[in-house]
Amino acid sequence: MLDTVPKVHDENRQGEAIAPQAGDTRTYAKKFYIESYGCAMNFNDSEIVASILNKEGFGATRDVEEADLVLLNTCSIREKAEQTVRKRLTEFKSIKKAKPGFLVGVLGCMAERLKSKFLEEEKLVDMVVGPDSYRSLPDLIEEASSGQKAINVLLSREETYADISPVRLNSNGVNAFVSIMRGCNNMCSFCVVPFTRGRERSREPQSIIEEATDLFQRGFREVTLLGQNVDSYYFVDEQRDETVTFALLLEKVAAISPLLRVRFSTSHPKDITDEVILTIARHENICNYIHLPVQSGSNRILQLMNRTYTREWYKKKVDRILELIPDCGLSTDVITGFCTETEEDHQETMDIMNYARFDLAYMYAYSERPGTLAARRYRDDVEPDVKKRRLAEIVALHRTHTLASMQKDVGKTFKVLIEGTSKRSENDLFGRNDQNKVIVFPKGEHKKGEYVMVKVENCTAGTLLGKVVEG
Known part of the structure; x- marks a missing residue:
């Protein structure tokens, strides 16, 4: 992501x-x-x-x-x-x-x-x-x-590891993950997570705030709130006589410092609310970026997947997000070759990708997982070579969208959090803007963990290229 x-x-x-x-x-x-x-x-x-x-x-x-x-x-x-x-x-x-x-x-x-x-x-x-x-x-x-x-391998209805302070391994000292909940109650027919990670339970909010605060005090400048479906976060805090929704949790983490960027992953389209979207829009340090897995553009396939929304509903959700946050970056997950998928179903997936024009997509061919609802109910009947061809078509289409999205940013100036040295050149640094796009620029006197304003001068399908300018 x-x-x-x-x-x-x-x-x-x-x-x-x-x-x-x-x-x-x-x-x-x-x-x-x-x-x-x-x-x-x-x-x-x-x-x-x-x-x-x-x-x-x-x-x-x-x-x-x-x-x-x-x-x-x-x-x-x-x-x-x-x-x-x-x-x-x-x-x-x-x-x-x-x-x-x-x-x-x-x-x-x-x-x-x-x-x-x-x-x-x-x-x-x-x-x-x-x-x-x-x-x-x-x-x-x-x-x-x-x-x-x-x-x-016993599953728990309570365990969240809230009292354990994770050891930050392989860390760049700038970005960190903070788990806010575990498990999942959505029974998507292709997914094994409810069976391997158990039922959904939310972590006590104060422990989340304390962990994020500690990270900020140690020099980290971005946290990503993690959960199988963060929008379902819900905790009744009896000590503080407060019910904490995901929108309120976002607000609390953002309030730690304006210098702490906040991201989150992953959202289920059915659960992301106007309250969450408006909270993002209201806070400069909550990034304008939402991962919104669509999985398929076909209503028939969505029903078989038990995704509980239609293509028409999903499009309206995309419209609503962009209405409230016009410059919001959108990413998604797409599965091709799900059980009984036809060419018409495939074309409907291509259509919804053309509609949303995602900035980033994770695309993969369906892989049957033993124990899932799909494995029990349906036959994995799409031939491997058909899956491969459809996946290639989806990837090629998406690449045109990412290139066009990048090209629209040429000439614009973005606030970038520096994450480190570019893999391709010791003389360049890289970071990401609000919309989660990577920007590479000359190092100069800057160092990781700083915020800089970068004007985009060029791009590839996956990276923006620019130079630091005065804010």
Whole structure:
């Protein structure tokens, strides 16, 4: 969600080892190596796990060979992610044979879904830990160290890890994720999340404010509020005699400082309200950017997906957002090749993309997930080559939209939060504007964490190019 070029969704691009926390000078008796896949929630969960492990005397390492404990934080959204994780687990076998006491564990959504398959049938791991069971890691490590297979995949209706301060790993010191809720009550037929992460529950608001405040005081200048469906955030604070909706939570986080940018992800179209949109419009430091997954442009397919809205309703929601926030950036998710999808359905998806002209889209071919409603009810009957062709058409169309969107910004000046040095040149910096577009510009005397005004002089389909000007 933080990229600005057209994306064919691929969890492999998100599989990465987590580095030790910058500035951590403590000496640890043991080392852990953790690799994360999938959504931002998984990466945030890895930071919670790191915090728990630090207290148990484990320090992070990026070298799997020196680790005493290897953990893969997994995703079950696409089949390819599961294949990648299995391949990685097989690669760890040789280290395990050569290093007594070396432990391998699977965390997250795959752990919840596959459970004993990893432990008994494939014998690739020593422990399996579900997304609501990270507090039990110390006991599970002890159990696995004694030669027992350790497992805890119980789902919870209360766990939010509100009292655990995540260890900011792989951090640039500017942007941070803050989880505000866990689980999901939407039963989209293609999605495994309600079965792997459980029912929806919101985190106590004061703990969110305290975490975001602490981040700001430590020099971070942007927080992204995370949830499977942030618009459903709802917490009755009996101590303060206050009911906190997502709109009010946004307001509270924005009030920490005008220098703290606020983003959020993800929204379900049916739940984003005028109250939320108007709150964004009212606060300069809440970014004018909304991720609004459409999934399909066909009413028939939307009904099969159990998305609870129509194409006509979705278009009106886009209109309303742009009416209240005219310069709002919009991104989306698109699934092609869902069960029974016809060419007419595909063309309706192309049509809605032409209507909304998204600034960013995550596009992928349907991948049946065992245990989902779609797997139980429908046959995955669209041929792979048809899925591939339709996906290519969607990606090509979207690229024309992103290029046109970028070209419209040439000549404009934007407030940019500097996030670091450009990957392509040590002489350039990069950051993002309100609409989540990446802007690259000459370094000069500026440094990350600063706000600068940048005038756009040129662009590609995924990046704006400019120079710093006086504000």
